[in-house]
Amino acid sequence: MGPFSLQKWQASLSNVPMLIEGLGVTLIVSVTGLALAMIIGVVFGVLSSSHWKVARFFARIYVEFFQNTPLLIQVFLLYNALPLIAPKAVIPVTVIGIMGVGFYHGAYIAEVVRAGIQSIHHGQIEAALSQGFSYIQAMRHVIIPQALRVVLPPLTNQAVVLIKNTSILAVIAGGDLMYRGDSYAGNAGNYGPTYIVVGLLYFALCFPLAVLTKKLEDRAEVHGNA
Amino acid sequence: MLKDPVIYAALGRGLQLTLVIALVTIVLSFIFGTLLGIARFSKIPVLSQAATVYIEFVRNIPLLLILLFCYFVGGLQSRDAAIFGLTVFTSSLLAEVVRGGLNSIGTGQWEAAHSQGFNYVQILRYIVLPQAVVKMIPPIVSQFVTVIKDSSFAMTIGAFELMYEGVILTGKYWKATQVITIYILIALIYFVINFTLSLLSRKLQGKLSLGRGTIEQ
Numbered sequence: 001m002g003p004f005s006l007q008k009w010q011a012s013l014s015n016v017p018m019l020i021e022g023l024g025v026t027l028i029v030s031v032t033g034l035a036l037a038m039i040i041g042v043v044f045g046v047l048s049s050s051h052w053k054v055a056r057f058f059a060r061i062y063v064e065f066f067q068n069t070p071l072l073i074q075v076f077l078l079y080n081a082l083p084l085i086a087p088k089a090v091i092p093v094t095v096i097g098i099m100g101v102g103f104y105h106g107a108y109i110a111e112v113v114r115a116g117i118q119s120i121h122h123g124q125i126e127a128a129l130s131q132g133f134s135y136i137q138a139m140r141h142v143i144i145p146q147a148l149r150v151v152l153p154p155l156t157n158q159a160v161v162l163i164k165n166t167s168i169l170a171v172i173a174g175g176d177l178m179y180r181g182d183s184y185a186g187n188a189g190n191y192g193p194t195y196i197v198v199g200l201l202y203f204a205l206c207f208p209l210a211v212l213t214k215k216l217e218d219r220a221e222v223h224g225n226a
Numbered sequence: 227m228l229k230d231p232v233i234y235a236a237l238g239r240g241l242q243l244t245l246v247i248a249l250v251t252i253v254l255s256f257i258f259g260t261l262l263g264i265a266r267f268s269k270i271p272v273l274s275q276a277a278t279v280y281i282e283f284v285r286n287i288p289l290l291l292i293l294l295f296c297y298f299v300g301g302l303q304s305r306d307a308a309i310f311g312l313t314v315f316t317s318s319l320l321a322e323v324v325r326g327g328l329n330s331i332g333t334g335q336w337e338a339a340h341s342q343g344f345n346y347v348q349i350l351r352y353i354v355l356p357q358a359v360v361k362m363i364p365p366i367v368s369q370f371v372t373v374i375k376d377s378s379f380a381m382t383i384g385a386f387e388l389m390y391e392g393v394i395l396t397g398k399y400w401k402a403t404q405v406i407t408i409y410i411l412i413a414l415i416y417f418v419i420n421f422t423l424s425l426l427s428r429k430l431q432g433k434l435s436l437g438r439g440t441i442e443q
Contacts (some may be wrong), residue, residue: 051284081402165288171382178288195295
């Protein structure tokens with residue numbers, strides 16, 4: 001029986017409901033991980049563009065550490081260090097996964113936020129205020145629309161990479177899509193069709209976001225050149 | 227435990243394989259990614275569509291899945307599966323960098339060269355690529371950092387690279403603080419290499435600073 005025989009395809013397809021369950025875990029980890037990454041990213045992004053030297057320094061250290069070491073080692077460190085820090089707490093692996101992708105992509109988002117802040121000229125807020133805008137109005141109508149144009153494309157790109165990176169949960173038995181697919185493939189000796197189905201599910205999740213990224217990039221370019 | 231030479235021997239071995247995997251991947255992905263990028267950029271529909279399908283599919287699935295596929299379905303050995311899988315994945319990302327670089331060269335240059343009697347390949351070779359490469363260097367260098375980090379995934383298919391050697395060491399040094407010490411050691415090794423590359427990338431970016439937009443991680 002070949003690795004891509006009809007029986008293997010049928011067996012793989014009958015396993016799809018379990019994969020969908022895994023997809024649910026992947027989705028939850030992705031959404032919460034992205035939320036955590038956004039919070040961290042905004043905090044460190046603002047810190048690294050502040051006038052306070054110490055804050056800039058700490059933000060730099062955070063970003064450089066998380067961007068220059070593999071996600072895998074960060075997750076392994078969390079996995080081993082968390083029980084030491086909180087010996088009594090039972091921490092589910094999904095939470096470790098959320099923290100892992102959250103901390104890691106937080107560093108990338110911090111850089112995105114910093115670029116967004118730096119893209120806006122200081123004079124703009126003053127100009128808007130002098131024209132009678134209130135601070136909130138100036139933010140709402142002048143500053144934020146411009147910053148979003150710079151920030152949104154790399155942000156949605158980060159979301160795609162984050163979703164793909166949640167597959168790291170498979171390494172610590174996190175019950176996500178990759179894990180379910182891999183353990184079924186291993187148990188049933190049915191790799192080819194299973195991996196292809198898993199791949200298509202990830203693709204279905206990531207591709208729309210990738211298309212959105214491209215659209216936002218094109219739009220940013222049009223406005224950027226004008 | 228930090229005086230145990232076994233640790234450094236193991237990590238040294240692992241680092242060697244990590245560097246081999248990363249370097250071979252980088253060279254192969256650079257070649258394949260450039261071809262892919264040119265194919266997608268080209269005006270030949272079949273070529274451009276095939277490249278687009280490849281790039282968009284590979285870019286939107288996890289590297290881990292590609293590695294497992296190469297190992298279990300492709301039947302390659304650990305190291306070769308790692309190099310092959312990483313190359314498949316990285317090429318699709320580099321192709322986009324190349325395309326971005328090519329797109330950044332104004333159409334006026336193409337027309338000018340064309341009017342001077344250059345053909346398509348000559349224009350690419352002598353006029354567009356030399357300029358585009360300059361813009362592509364910083365994102366390519368930062369892609370190297372990603373490859374070195376990503377090569378750690380090779381442990382999942384049994385390649386004895388830096389990460390996996392560390393995990394094996396935790397069999398001997400299994401106490402929580404020892405495990406953490408080993409992982410911190412590994413993290414430091416990755417950090418020193420990647421931070422140096424990141425600084426280099428940033429320096430080049432500053433030196434070549436040619437507007438933004440082409441560099442998007």
